[in-house]
Amino acid sequence: MMRMLQKKYIGMVLLLLVAVSAYAQKAERDYIRKGNRFFKDSIYVDAEVNYRKALEVNPKSTVSMFNLGNTLTQQNKLQEAMEQYVGATKIEKDKSNLSQIYHNMGVIFHSQKDYAKAVEAYKESLRNNPKDDETRYNLALAQKQLQDQQQNQNQNQDQDKQDRQKEQDKQQDRQKDQQQNQDQQQQPSQPEKKDNEMSKENAEQLLNSVMQDEKDVQDKVKKQQVLQGGRLEKDW
DSSP states (O other): OHHHHHHHHHHHHHHHHHHHHHHHHHHHHHHHHHHHHHHHTTOHHHHHHHHHHHHHHOTTOHHHHHHHHHHHHHTTOHHHHHHHHHHHHTTOOOHHHHHHHHHHHHHHHHHTTOHHHHHHHHHHHHHHOTTOHHHHHHHHHHHHHHHHHHHHHHHHHHHHHHHHHHHHHHHHHHHHHHHHHHHHHHSOOOOOOOTTOOOHHHHHHHHHHHHHHHHHHHHHHHHHHHHHHSOOOOOO
16 A cells, blocks of 8 residues: 555656646747747847746756847847857757857857957858858858958067167167267367467467567667668778
8 A cells, every 4th residue: 555655656746847847848938939029129138038037947948048149149248148159059969050059159259350269160160060151151251351360460560570679779879879978078178279279389480480570670770770870981
């Protein structure tokens, strides 16, 4: 008799679990449907609320994660959206769904001009669905933009290097000028020679010339004195 009661109890528990599970699945589907309607009408805040409610019922619902990520992207909450996509990739097994998730991750990276990560996300999307032409186009575009970005970075690095070299050259020139000024200040100052000043040799020559002229004048004066004061005798 005891065993019969145990079996009935276990059966009731199983029926209750099935009922709860069915109710949870129905609630999850209802929230997702409501979220989808709000998303279609561009009422993203209400769509977000319903997708989050669906995740409360089933935290492993990749559909809810993916749709919530899309809703957050439309609200420009890109970091939060990326978290939902990454979480979904860890659970989702269906290749088609994985392809869509990685595609949207690539779109976010692309919009942020993180072309390297966008390229990797698009490649992962194509690994799961090689026939997705839209992803293939996005991949080609991201690869071209990544190449251009790297070339611009190299050019900017070269320009920065040239600018640094020019600044170093200017600094060295300034240091040379400062050293020259210091050297000039340390040298004994030489009296500047004015244009109208005579050199020592010229002054001596001029003095000698004046003295010679004065001597000549004195000699002439003496001769005149001798002629005028002297006595002349006629030769008879």
